[in-house]
Amino acid sequence: MANVLSHPIWRRLAAVPPAYYVFGLLLLTLWLARPNMLNPNVLGIFVRQVVPLGILVLGQLLVMRVRSIDLSGGGVILLINYIITSRTFPEASGLTFVIMALAIGGAVGLLNGYMVAKRRVSAVIVTLAVSIILVGLVQFLSSGKPPGDVPKYMNQIFDIKYGPLPLPVLFWLACTGVMWLVMQQSVYGRYVEAVGESAEAAAFSGVPVERTVVMAHVLAGLIAAVAALVQTGSIAVGSVRVGLDLPILAVAATILGGVVFGRGEGGVWGPFFGVLSFALLFVVMTVFGIDEPGKLIAQGLIILMAAILYGWRSKRG
Amino acid sequence: MIALLRSGFSARRSRHGLWGGPLVIVVALLVILTLGTDQFATRENLFNLVAQAMPLFIAAIGQMFVILVGGLDLSIGSVISFSTAILSLDGPAVVLIPAVFLLAGLVGLINGLVITRLNVHPIIATLAMQYILLGITRFLRPVSGGEIPQVVIAAVQGSVFGVPLPLFWGLIAIGLAAKILYGSRFGLHLFGIGGGVAAGMEDAARTYGIRVDRNIVLAYVTCSLFAALAGAFLAGRIVSGDPNVGLLFELDAITAVAIGGTQLSGGVGSLHGTVLGAIVMVLLANGMNMANVSPFVQTAIKGGLLLAIVGLQSRKKMGL
Numbered sequence: 331m332a333n334v335l336s337h338p339i340w341r342r343l344a345a346v347p348p349a350y351y352v353f354g355l356l357l358l359t360l361w362l363a364r365p366n367m368l369n370p371n372v373l374g375i376f377v378r379q380v381v382p383l384g385i386l387v388l389g390q391l392l393v394m395r396v397r398s399i400d401l402s403g404g405g406v407i408l409l410i411n412y413i414i415t416s417r418t419f420p421e422a423s424g425l426t427f428v429i430m431a432l433a434i435g436g437a438v439g440l441l442n443g444y445m446v447a448k449r450r451v452s453a454v455i456v457t458l459a460v461s462i463i464l465v466g467l468v469q470f471l472s473s474g475k476p477p478g479d480v481p482k483y484m485n486q487i488f489d490i491k492y493g494p495l496p497l498p499v500l501f502w503l504a505c506t507g508v509m510w511l512v513m514q515q516s517v518y519g520r521y522v523e524a525v526g527e528s529a530e531a532a533a534f535s536g537v538p539v540e541r542t543v544v545m546a547h548v549l550a551g552l553i554a555a556v557a558a559l560v561q562t563g564s565i566a567v568g569s570v571r572v573g574l575d576l577p578i579l580a581v582a583a584t585i586l587g588g589v590v591f592g593r594g595e596g597g598v599w600g601p602f603f604g605v606l607s608f609a610l611l612f613v614v615m616t617v618f619g620i621d622e623p624g625k626l627i628a629q630g631l632i633i634l635m636a637a638i639l640y641g642w643r644s645k646r647g
Numbered sequence: 648m649i650a651l652l653r654s655g656f657s658a659r660r661s662r663h664g665l666w667g668g669p670l671v672i673v674v675a676l677l678v679i680l681t682l683g684t685d686q687f688a689t690r691e692n693l694f695n696l697v698a699q700a701m702p703l704f705i706a707a708i709g710q711m712f713v714i715l716v717g718g719l720d721l722s723i724g725s726v727i728s729f730s731t732a733i734l735s736l737d738g739p740a741v742v743l744i745p746a747v748f749l750l751a752g753l754v755g756l757i758n759g760l761v762i763t764r765l766n767v768h769p770i771i772a773t774l775a776m777q778y779i780l781l782g783i784t785r786f787l788r789p790v791s792g793g794e795i796p797q798v799v800i801a802a803v804q805g806s807v808f809g810v811p812l813p814l815f816w817g818l819i820a821i822g823l824a825a826k827i828l829y830g831s832r833f834g835l836h837l838f839g840i841g842g843g844v845a846a847g848m849e850d851a852a853r854t855y856g857i858r859v860d861r862n863i864v865l866a867y868v869t870c871s872l873f874a875a876l877a878g879a880f881l882a883g884r885i886v887s888g889d890p891n892v893g894l895l896f897e898l899d900a901i902t903a904v905a906i907g908g909t910q911l912s913g914g915v916g917s918l919h920g921t922v923l924g925a926i927v928m929v930l931l932a933n934g935m936n937m938a939n940v941s942p943f944v945q946t947a948i949k950g951g952l953l954l955a956i957v958g959l960q961s962r963k964k965m966g967l
Contacts, residue, residue, distance in 0.1 A: 623785040627786075633774065
């Protein structure tokens with residue numbers, strides 16, 4: 331048995347991020363159960379729904395590559411959504427909102443990065459605490475009631491389609507492509523890889539470890555701000571609950587895509603398929619009538635299974 | 648006693664951590680609240696406070712065991728909600744009460760085994776468990792409701808000679824934890840394991856013959872059992888099962904432990920510090936309630952407090 335499992339082909343197959351298998355499996359399930367749902371128009375709508383998640387994942391995979399984590403995305407999305415929908419700034423144009431969103435995301439990312447890299451505080455605790463502060467702030471400002479409407483033009487941009495391809499999906503693809511180039515071609519990408527492999531070795535080789543980690547968190551914050559803008563475009567009315575489960579889904583999709591705390595076999599496209607898997611998972615669950623408790627359990631199990639797979643592999647290796 | 652007191656303030660690295668800070672804060676808060684408001688130092692408010700404080704008290708003590716070995720249990724909030732849901736099911740108390748602790752122990756066992764045997768980071772393992780258990784809880788009890796066994800309600804809301812029972816439960820929980828932490832080999836080994844982890848030498852305790860994996864698993868089981876106790880207590884207070892009652896409880900517990908001078912990197916901490924940390928949290932909440940601070944702002948302030956406290960704790964490792 332052990333001989334068969336150590337055969338190069340099996341090893342090769344075991345190194346493929348689980349996201350690809352899960353994606354294939356879900357596609358097959360859907361094809362068997364509801365073949366008529368497998369047309370570009372229907373799938374386009376489902377994929378469009380996970381675009382905010384897909385963009386948030388780009389930041390998550392960056393911080394997870396440097397052995398950190400960012401759970402503050404939910405708070406960032408909520409705050410930006412509140413600012414846009416509450417009419418706190420009635421005169422603000424679209425560009426002003428974009429700049430404000432990026433400023434908020436960047437500031438939160440800088441705080442996270444400073445606490446994690448310079449103060450050496452546990453990243454989970456820092457980002458969770460930041461998220462709680464932001465959520466508390468928004469709920470206080472809105473007294474727990476939903477704020478106003480989303481500006482019309484944001485919904486209109488979100489609804490643009492080129493043939494069967496919705497604009498948000500194309501935007502997501504473009505963002506992922508840019509991230510892929512950054513990781514593949516830039517010096518910063520190399521730094522991220524080096525810090526992920528071993529922060530100590532990277533420091534001895536002259537890599538600015540702390541700056542790399544701070545930068546990863548700032549970028550993750552900016553990306554969360556972009557995700558917040560897309561998320562806001564996807565809904566008609568503001569909400570005080572929007573996006574709160576996205577960070578944990580982003581962690582799950584990233585792990586599923588083969589990026590786990592310093593290990594990055596999955597690259598950028600592994601987590602991309604991780605997100606697509608979640609899009610399909612939600613469709614399959616809806617088809618089979620599984621509701622919210624089932625979804626929570628599935629999320630937890632996916633995180634656990636993917637983490638166990640990597641823990642088992644790293645122990646063996 | 649004086650030597651012990653002094654160790655709480657000394658910068659010399661003591662196993663108990665700097666618990667003198669929270670002691671000063673507790674005294675200061677007591678003075679401020681007594682002088683600043685006339686409702687605080689009343690018999691009802693103080694007794695009420697004890698009953699309010701107890702779930703956090705118990706949960707924080709449980710969390711401390713896990714933090715001492717350099718771990719973290721993010722699933723206790725879900726364990727608490729889960730316990731109230733189990734207690735609110737139809738069935739006799741003799742079945743439900745043992746079931747709560749059995750299932751919670753099982754959750755801790757799974758957490759511990761996944762972390763030690765399958766090599767998963769504690770935060771990821773318990774985060775996944777938080778979601779799985781929350782899903783199961785929402786399945787059992789989608790919205791709050793159901794009936795809690797009379798025994799549980801009586802044990803939480805009753806009083807003996809005018810002294811409310813929660814006070815006794817708190818003393819029992821502290822006594823039990825003191826016995827485990829300071830009066831058993833297991834407790835000593837927790838400090839040993841955590842000290843090694845904090846120094847970046849995970850194998851240090853093993854070379855001294857400590858069964859590291861087994862003790863870590865036991866720490867997670869202990870944590871879950873204390874969380875279940877907190878859940879049972881809450882069930883008695885709210886008299887129903889509630890799938891959301893434990894939400895964010897893990898962070899309150901972690902904040903309480905951290906305020907008490909216990910280092911999140913492991914190996915340094917104390918029961919008295921944790922108790923003081925929990926008291927700080929409760930007094931702050933009580934003070935803010937009396938000052939009519941919005942509950943949303945209170946949440947934000949608690950988050951800021953957690954951020955500030957962990958920001959003061961330096962450690963070697965960067966990242967998670």
